Every structure is written in structure tokens, then in C-alpha cells.
Amino acid sequence: MTAPSSTTTSHAVDAYTAAQQAQDAAVGHSSRTFRVWRGANGEGDFRDYTTEAMDGMVVLDALHQIQAEQAPDLALRWNCKAGKCGSCSAEINGKPKLMCMTRLDELPADEPVSVEPMRTFPHVRDLVTDVSWNFRVKPNITRFTPRAPDAPDGTWRVDQRDVDRVQEFRKCIECFLCQDVCHVLRDHHKHDEFIGPRFLVYAAALEMHPLDVADRTTQLKEAHGIGYCNITKCCTKVCPEGITITDNAIIPLKERVADQHFDPLRALVRLVRGKKKPG
Amino acid sequence: MTQPVVQLRRRGFGETMRRDAWWLPPLGVFVVLSSFLAYATWAAFQNANYEYGNYLSPFYSPLLFGPPPHGWFARAPRWLASISPALLILPFPAGFRFTCYYYRGAYYKAFWADPPSCSVGEPRKGYLGERTLPLVLQNVHRYFLYFALLFLLVLAHDAWEGYHFADAAGGMRFGIGVGSLVLTTNVVLLGGYTLGCHSLRHLVGGYLDRLAGRPARRTAYDCVSCLNRGHMNWAWASLFWVAFTDVYVRMCAMGVWHDWRIL
Incomplete structure (x- = not known):
């Protein structure tokens, strides 16, 4: 096989450049x-x-x-x-x-x-902010706590549809736009008392996981300040991944907190059945 | 090297870099909800023109005390006799809507500017949210839901009665009037709103992490979730139509409108 002559290469480059220039000229x-x-x-x-x-x-x-x-x-x-x-x-x-x-x-x-x-x-310079507060919040949420394995080989059996429910929350890319738009953090600076929508989504992914057995409701009510959320849905509107943060994560968590702390009928049912966390 | 970090200055009330008409949705919510509240209060205190033949206004249903065919009990206790029947029942649907997750978000913005809209400056620095009294009481929503479900059954019965007209012989005969369709649409829209409630979604299966092996719960959860996705639309459509149904029955009862019989 012979290499192309320099004249052929030059013609090819010229044709490529001309095509590029024509393409650039067509762009508005x-x-x-x-x-x-x-x-x-x-x-x-x-x-x-x-x-x-x-x-x-x-x-x-x-x-x-x-x-x-x-x-x-x-x-x-x-x-x-x-x-x-x-x-x-x-x-x-x-x-x-x-x-x-x-x-x-x-x-x-x-x-x-x-x-x-x-x-x-906190602002650092120009368009750069210090988002490290988020990384300090995350470890305070009770970690994934799976139930005992279903099979002797140490594996679990999970229905795909049960996993699908929490899969939406795993799309989060941690851009923190939801934290930015949340007025509880943005205007009221409740960073010490409220974990914000991003970490409520994270908590929901753990709390609703079909294998998880930990109960985070008291933590959500007390330390994580879920009651500060007043359901403006701004977090849902800005999410670039289209996660339905308010309806699928925060409100279901609020309902679970209501089960444990604000519903006397549920408390009675728990007392009779002696069950802590529903499967 | 670490450097001191400070947040940008907090924006004042209404201050924003947004270019769109961000004030329009909260203004719309304010106008529509205020108008509905004003009309519903006026209608509830009227204590008249709430029934027309087999039609009963949803503002007065269930009619606990009143003459047949709509009244459950013929006579009210003396201490209740002077009170409009609507005032006995309206607190329940009103409470259901007031504590509804969708309406909460909407009226916190429209009536309390907390915030006026997303990424728009607020008028107040202090904020308690729904952690403490009075707003922690919003957690009572599921109890209002139980009543709303009962009311839905009653309104469905009213709609059914709306197809049964008295005939000349003194019996009842099936028929369809515009009012029958108005009452039916009312119960359909209220059904879409009530059965798509976030609390109902939780109660039918959302509180469980595993729905596998529970086909009835799975179906119920999926159905409520489906309606829940359009909860805002159901909320506004049912609000408008319940008021219109009252207007329709009232206008017919006052002789202003004539109920056109289709069948």
C-alpha cells in the first residue's frame, strides 16, 4: 500500500476546510x-x-x-x-x-x-460557591441497613417494581440546584436545622428501599427538620434530572413522619400489633 | 489555602433576577381562592335555594336536617334549628382542601409570600415552617380525608338521585336533565381529586417498602399514584365545578335558569 502523495493530502485538507467553512457560514x-x-x-x-x-x-x-x-x-x-x-x-x-x-x-x-x-x-469567587456543607450533611443520615439475607448464600430476592420506586431518586447528580432554590436554606439559612430537598431525596431512597429496615422518621422530624418544608415544589421545578422530589420523596416521608408522630390511630394500631416499621 | 466564605446578600421582598411573570400564578391562586371562599361563605349563610326537585347543592350535602327527599332527619334539635345546614358540613371539605399538600404549597405562596415564587425574595426573615403550632396541625390531613371519602359516597348518591324525577302519578321515573349531568360531573371531578390525595396514596400502600405479593395494594397504590400525578388539575377543576354546581341548583331554585330535560 502506498502513502497518499502530498498533493492529494493538501487537496483533501482544503476540501475539509472548505466544508468546515461552509458549515460555519450556515450556522447563525x-x-x-x-x-x-x-x-x-x-x-x-x-x-x-x-x-x-x-x-x-x-x-x-x-x-x-x-x-x-x-x-x-x-x-x-x-x-x-x-x-x-x-x-x-x-x-x-x-x-x-x-x-x-x-x-x-x-x-x-x-x-x-x-x-x-x-x-x-457561601460565595467564594465569581460563579463559584462552597458547596461542602452538603458533604457534611450526608453522613448524618442513617446508612442503608439491609434485612437479613433471604437465601443461605447471603443474597436477597427483590421485586423489580419495588426497586423501581426508589430508582428515580438515584438519578440525582448532586448539582444542588434544589438546595439553592429551597427558600428554607436560601432565604432563612436553616442549614443547621434542615437538610434540604437533596438529602430528603437521599433519605427517601434509603427509607423506601425494599431491603432497608432502619427507621429514620424520628431523625427526619427532629434532626433533619422535614417540618420546615412547606411544599412549594420549587425543588421539583429546577431538578435537571426531572426527579419528582416533592410528590414522590418529601410528601411520602412527611406522611411516614405523621404515622409515627402525629397520628393517634396509627399509634394505637402499632400498639396493638406491636410492630415498629412496616415492611 | 482556606478563605473566609460569605453568602450573597439576602434579597428583599419581591426582589429577583427572574424575567418571567413570576407573580402571575400566585396572583391567580389568590384571586381564585379568595373568590371561592367569598362565594362559598355567602352561599353557606343563605340557608335557601339549595335544592331544586331531585337536585341538591353539594354545599348542603349531606342535608342532615330537612324535609324529604334530601333531608336525613326531618327535624333539627332546637339549638341547631337556626343554623344553616351548610355550616354543619362545610368545615369537613374545607378542612380537606385547606390541609391538602397541593393547596398548602399554593396558598403559602399566594397568601403568605413564603416565598412569593421560586427564587424570589421574601418579606420576612423569621420562619417556622410546619414544625410548630399552628402549621404542625396540617398533619391532620388524613383525618379530613376519611370524611372526604364519606362525602364522596354521599355526593355519588346525590348524583344518582339527580337521574330520578318525580312523575305526575307521584312515583319516581328515570330521566336525564342538565342538572343530572352537572351533579355527575361534580362527583367525578371530586372523585379524581379525593382519590388522588397524597395521604390516600400513603395509606393504600405508600407506607410499605414492599408491595410484592400484595396485588390489591399494588393496584390501589398504582391507581392513586396515577390520579396523584394530576392532583393540581383535579384540585382546580373540582373547586370550580363544585361552586358551579351550587350556582346551577341555586339559579334553578330561584327560577332564573330552567333545567332542560334531555330524557
Whole structure:
């Protein structure tokens, strides 16, 4: 087999470049202004940057472009650019969103796009916040506690439909947008008394698991402050994974807490049957 | 290197970077719920024009004390005689709606601005949530549900009676009037709302981690979950229609509207 001559290669590259240029020319270009929060440690203000936007661009692309061309010191957190790592959470036009999943053509073209950091967490710099509080909360939730194995070989038998119920909660990518929008944390700063929607989903995944036998209801009521949730459903609205946080996780947990702590009839039934946690 | 970290300044009431008409849904909830409350209170105190032939307004059903065909007992005790029959029964459906998980979220926003809308600044710094009195009493919702289920049976019976008209010979004859359909739609919408209740979903099977081997519970849980997904729509549709049913019966009783017989 002979290698292609340099003339053939050059023609191929030219054809490729020409095709690329034709493709680029076919893509719509427009100028967009971004109003980006700049500052550190809670202090700062919005600064306007105008940049070239192309069809299909997302907010994260535009910010990278601004970072490359105008503001090399702009701090922002990102990783996968595919809506799966949960790193690029921010507030775009006032709504908590993933920057990598927010297309520019979804946003009004006639006004600047505002981008600011999440307000629930301590501000570090520009669009970066310190979300480490979340990682300190998680270990305080009673761990998965499986029942004794069903078979002598140490395995369990579980109905797929029972697993499906908690599978929804496992889609969480820990972007913490639900924590950001929750007014109990965002406006009332109850970080010491309330674990927030993300960890109520986590607790629901454990509490409703068909193998789990631990009872977290007292913990949810007392230490985790589930009573602070007033069911605004904002967490459900911002979840990029579409988890029905309020209806499928928080309200069922509230009902379980009501069973244990606020329902005299249930208490009577438990007393008669002598059963702690229903299967 | 660690650095001091501070949260951004807390936003004031109504302050937000949102560009959409975020105030529209809470305003809509405020207007519709206030209008319903005003009308229902007025209608409950009227103590008149709540029945028309075989039709009975849902605001007055069950009619505990009153003449046949709708009254359960002919005479009320003397101490109750002057009270509108609606006032004896309305606290139960009202309590069911007031403690409903969907309505709670809606009216906390619309009437108490807590928050006015998602990621919009609030008027107050203090917050107790549903942890302490009075809002911890919202946990009574399941008890109102038990009453709501009984009321559903009564309203279904009323709808059935709505198809039976008195004939010239003094007997009852099957027929269909517009009012029959109005009463039937009412019980269907209320059924969709009540049977999709979050508490019912919990009670029929949600409290269990394993539904395998419990086919009846599994079916009930799946059915309630299905209705629960549209709980908001059922809530508004049934609220509107229950008020309209009262208006329909009232207008017929006052002679303003004529009940058109289809069959």
C-alpha cells in the first residue's frame, strides 16, 4: 500500500476546510450580552460582556468564550458539559439551572443574560460557591441497613417494581440546584436545622428501599427538620434530572413522619400489633 | 489555602433576577381562592335555594336536617334549628382542601409570600415552617380525608338521585336533565381529586417498602399514584365545578335558569 502523495493530502485538507467553512457560514451568528456576577467572598457586582453566539451554544460555552477572549480571571466550576456531573450550577436569568444544559436560544435574545452564583451556599469567587456543607450533611443520615439475607448464600430476592420506586431518586447528580432554590436554606439559612430537598431525596431512597429496615422518621422530624418544608415544589421545578422530589420523596416521608408522630390511630394500631416499621 | 466564605446578600421582598411573570400564578391562586371562599361563605349563610326537585347543592350535602327527599332527619334539635345546614358540613371539605399538600404549597405562596415564587425574595426573615403550632396541625390531613371519602359516597348518591324525577302519578321515573349531568360531573371531578390525595396514596400502600405479593395494594397504590400525578388539575377543576354546581341548583331554585330535560 502506498502513502497518499502530498498533493492529494493538501487537496483533501482544503476540501475539509472548505466544508468546515461552509458549515460555519450556515450556522447563525449573533451578538449576545452576558451580565456576569464578578467578585469574591460575597462582595461584588454584575459586569457586562458581549460575545459572539452561535446556534446550539449553551451558557457555559459563552462563558468559556468570554473567559478566553475577555476575562481570563473569570472563575467558574464545570466538568462534563453533558448535564451529568452537576458542577456548573448557577442562576441564569434568576432561575437555578445547569450552565451546560441551558441553550441560548431558550433565553430572551433582546436582553442581557444574567449569570450569578447559587445564593444558598457561601460565595467564594465569581460563579463559584462552597458547596461542602452538603458533604457534611450526608453522613448524618442513617446508612442503608439491609434485612437479613433471604437465601443461605447471603443474597436477597427483590421485586423489580419495588426497586423501581426508589430508582428515580438515584438519578440525582448532586448539582444542588434544589438546595439553592429551597427558600428554607436560601432565604432563612436553616442549614443547621434542615437538610434540604437533596438529602430528603437521599433519605427517601434509603427509607423506601425494599431491603432497608432502619427507621429514620424520628431523625427526619427532629434532626433533619422535614417540618420546615412547606411544599412549594420549587425543588421539583429546577431538578435537571426531572426527579419528582416533592410528590414522590418529601410528601411520602412527611406522611411516614405523621404515622409515627402525629397520628393517634396509627399509634394505637402499632400498639396493638406491636410492630415498629412496616415492611 | 482556606478563605473566609460569605453568602450573597439576602434579597428583599419581591426582589429577583427572574424575567418571567413570576407573580402571575400566585396572583391567580389568590384571586381564585379568595373568590371561592367569598362565594362559598355567602352561599353557606343563605340557608335557601339549595335544592331544586331531585337536585341538591353539594354545599348542603349531606342535608342532615330537612324535609324529604334530601333531608336525613326531618327535624333539627332546637339549638341547631337556626343554623344553616351548610355550616354543619362545610368545615369537613374545607378542612380537606385547606390541609391538602397541593393547596398548602399554593396558598403559602399566594397568601403568605413564603416565598412569593421560586427564587424570589421574601418579606420576612423569621420562619417556622410546619414544625410548630399552628402549621404542625396540617398533619391532620388524613383525618379530613376519611370524611372526604364519606362525602364522596354521599355526593355519588346525590348524583344518582339527580337521574330520578318525580312523575305526575307521584312515583319516581328515570330521566336525564342538565342538572343530572352537572351533579355527575361534580362527583367525578371530586372523585379524581379525593382519590388522588397524597395521604390516600400513603395509606393504600405508600407506607410499605414492599408491595410484592400484595396485588390489591399494588393496584390501589398504582391507581392513586396515577390520579396523584394530576392532583393540581383535579384540585382546580373540582373547586370550580363544585361552586358551579351550587350556582346551577341555586339559579334553578330561584327560577332564573330552567333545567332542560334531555330524557
